[in-house]
Amino acid sequence: MATINYVLQKIAGNLFIKYDSKERENIETRIANFKVSIKDYFTNNVKDILLFGSFKRDTILPRKFDEDSDIDILIIFNQSQIEFTPETYRNQLRRFAEERYFTSTVIKSHPSVVLEMSSIKFDLVPCIVNSTFWSSSFQIPSKSGSWMETDPKGFNEKLTQANNSYNSIVKPIIRLLKRWNAFNDYPYESFYLEQLIADMNFGGDNYQTGFLYAIDKLSEYGLPEYQKKKVYTLKNNANWIQEYLKRDNQDKATEVVYRILGLYN
Known part of the structure; x- marks a missing residue:
């Protein structure tokens, strides 16, 4: 079965302000x-x-x-x-x-x-x-x-603990979804989005399964209708990623990832 785990890991790395940059x-x-x-x-x-x-x-x-x-x-x-x-x-x-x-x-x-x-x-x-x-x-x-x-310091400590508990994938997933959020004119307030993801359970997940799980669990509660539509579109695209992976079509799944994030492959 095709995978986009490395693709997501690489993108999340590029979304990090590196210490020697x-x-x-x-x-x-x-x-x-x-x-x-x-x-x-x-x-x-x-x-x-x-x-x-x-x-x-x-x-x-x-x-x-x-x-x-x-x-x-x-x-x-x-x-x-x-x-x-x-x-x-x-x-x-x-x-x-x-x-x-x-x-x-x-x-x-x-x-x-x-x-x-x-x-x-x-x-x-x-x-x-x-x-x-x-x-x-x-x-x-x-x-x-x-x-x-x-x-x-409280949320910093909570997020660090979650990141350490889930094989260091929580912060990268946050960066991935913050990029989607920025590209879509911020359906979520940035800090609130981090809080939502930090509260999720990523047990047994890698970049791919964690990313798709986080998208599925995003709540639209309290969002205005035009922002809800952006979340619905995100979830629909995530479903297409899973469908392409089932079809063993890594290229198409990767293409959808880059489209979600507003990036060029």
């Missing part, structure tokens, strides 16, 4: 320069700067495969003098970005400030640490304008 080197240089700039601007008012999100999890796509790929950065403010509202911190980050990166695009989003440069996008999230005698928690802006608790 110029793109990763550029990202890490920009991050280092950004940390220096923000420390210089805020001095002691910034306590720490943490990377989180898809870059930290190795599920971020190269920009050529996802123009919305961004680097999530948690800016932890020092509360030793005065505690401001979330909106005050967001405004401070916006002013910093506009002053220090005046040739770049700066947009207030939620709960962050987006700083978009020519080859990289930063998602800057203000944060405070709420400490008690027993514990401490990270707080970021909520949609209501107050603070809400978050765990910037």
Whole structure:
């Protein structure tokens, strides 16, 4: 019987920002320069700067495969003098970005400030640490304008555990489906898509069976009708992949894979 396991493995590898690549080197240089700039601007008012999100999890796509790929950065403010509202911190980050990166695009989003440069996008999230005698928690802006608790490391640990448990195929499958998601104008919010896949059971799967299983298990719940149609099309194409594999037609199955992902073979 034909297989596309190696094809999917190869594509998933190409969707990874390799550690020795110029793109990763550029990202890490920009991050280092950004940390220096923000420390210089805020001095002691910034306590720490943490990377989180898809870059930290190795599920971020190269920009050529996802123009919305961004680097999530948690800016932890020092509360030793005065505690401001979330909106005050967001405004401070916006002013910093506009002053220090005046040739770049700066947009207030939620709960962050987006700083978009020519080859990289930063998602800057203000944060405070709420400490008690027993514990401490990270707080970021909520949609209501107050603070809400978050765990910037929790999902990273969950995904790493799932990836290790299922023969290191979960993160590659996430990258494959994030490419489909980007190519189809994001039927799913990117982080939510990662969460959906991380909760799936890939016991006994390889790249091929895991990829097809993940597509089959994607939920359309809550999606608008025009986005549901994109998911239905994806599932129909996955059925055709399985049909071509049954017919021992690897070329046609591979062709459908590349069409799904908007890539050229």
